[in-house]
Every structure is written in structure tokens, then in C-alpha cells.
Amino acid sequence: MIRSSLAASERLSRAAGVKMAGLDLAQPLTRAAKAAIDAAFLAHHVVVFADQRLTREAQFAFAASFGEVEVHGLHRGESKRHGVAHILSNLDEHGRPRLRRSRAANYHWHTDKPYRAAPPALTMLFAVELPPEGGDTEFANTAMAYEALPDEMKRRIAGLRVVFRPAFDEGRPAVVHPLVRTHPETSAKALYLGNHATHIEGLPAEEGAALLRELLAHATQPRFVYRHRWRLGDLVMWDNRCLLHRAVANYETAKYRRVMHRSVVCGTVPF
Ligand code: SIN
8 A cells, every 4th residue: 555645744853853654664655755755854854754664675665765775785794685774783793782882883973974975865774673771863963053153163164175084994095075065955054074084184184183073062062963762663864964973872782782774875976
């Protein structure tokens, strides 16, 4: 059955987030439903769909309605598979929960894969196994944060470019993007930074690092942040072009399992 009736949307915070009811994402989307999701996504940057029942194939099909889905895999024993959402978890290769605290871990504020020439436009996670409490994800609205900067700071950072390199493999070639990027669909300006940003092109290392720290602290103030408290069956999709996000280790990560299915939709070169 194709469900097309959309119940009212509920805004989740001033910074970001809207919950959309009345959709079964395992079914093909009607045009009206797709248009409603697109509009909600651009207006609120994080869209939450509760009580979903999705196979990895169905999640991939839903993600593919937003663009080309990245092929993933070769990650902690997973084989490369096409056409399915991949698995993101706190488990080791034996399936045991573990604490992962490396510089590359997603507990640090980041946007997905900024070290790519064309980083992903959107990411979605589907909650499959959760700890009894906690295991939240936070999102910081970097367009709102940019808007709130004093004019003097906006002038100072206009035209600056950030060098990104994966924190898990600093041997890889660097990629350079604008520190203030323009959203390709809304034209809103947003700060582009976070984990994997190594320095600012053309600035002395310490000055660039201090600027990145200052802007990150500004962008991640509570007034710009929406914290998602997961429930099983939640599918959450977010816009990497105007948000930072991080997993919150507010549970016993070495005791409880947290398993998500993840899909990433390709984006364009930031400008
Ligand atoms: C991510 O950083 O892409 C995932 C965040 C999470 O697991 O909550």
C-alpha cells in the first residue's frame, strides 16, 4: 500500500529538527510525500520519522530517492555490498560493545567526510539496537551560527579556506574547502569545519587553529544544537551542508550495544 496522507509535523527545537508522522518509509513515496520531506529537510535540516520497520534494502531505496547513495562496506568485517544500508555500531569484530575514543571517532563534532572533494549531502541513520538510556546524537546548525556571528568576524573569515584531512589517515592528500560555504539549494551561508579540519590555508598554523577552535565553540553552543534521543525504529536524516553532528557517549559504551543502519547520499563540491 502506498500511504500518502501526512499527519502534522512537529518541530523539535529552534535550532533544527522536525518530526514527520504518517509515512511508512518502506513503501514507495508519493510525489506529495517526497515534496513534503524535501521542504521539511531544507527548512529544518534534521528530519525524524518514528516507528519505522525497514530492511537494509528498503532503507537504501528510501535514501536513493534523494540522490546517488554511496557504496560502503569493508568496515570491521562487513563485506562490500551494493544496494543496502551499511552497519554502524559500537561493536568490535567479535560483536562485543567497546569504547572507541580515537581522534577519528564520531564522538567529536564533525560533518561527514569533509576530506572528500565532493562531501555527502545527507546522511541517514536507522536505530536498530539501542542502550537502555542515552546514545544520543547532537546536531549543530552551522548556518544559524554563521548568521549570529558579529559582522567583523564575518568579514574576517570571508574568503578563507579550510584544509581537511581524515583524522584516521593523515597520510591522505588534503582537500581544501571554503570556511563559509553556500548551501546549493537554499543559498544560506554556513560554517564548514569540525573534526578533520587541520588548518586554514595561508594563515600561520597557531592563528588558524585558534580561529577554528573559536568558531567551533561558537557553532556548538546549546542555542544552535538539537539533541536527538533515539527510540528504536527512528530514522533520522540530516543535511551535512549546514550541520555538524556528533554521537554522544552518554551510556556505558563498553557494556551496551548500539547498532544503526546508515546511508549516505552523495553531494556536490562546496562553494
Ligand atoms: C555519525 O557520526 O555519522 C553517526 C552519529 C551517531 O552514531 O550518532
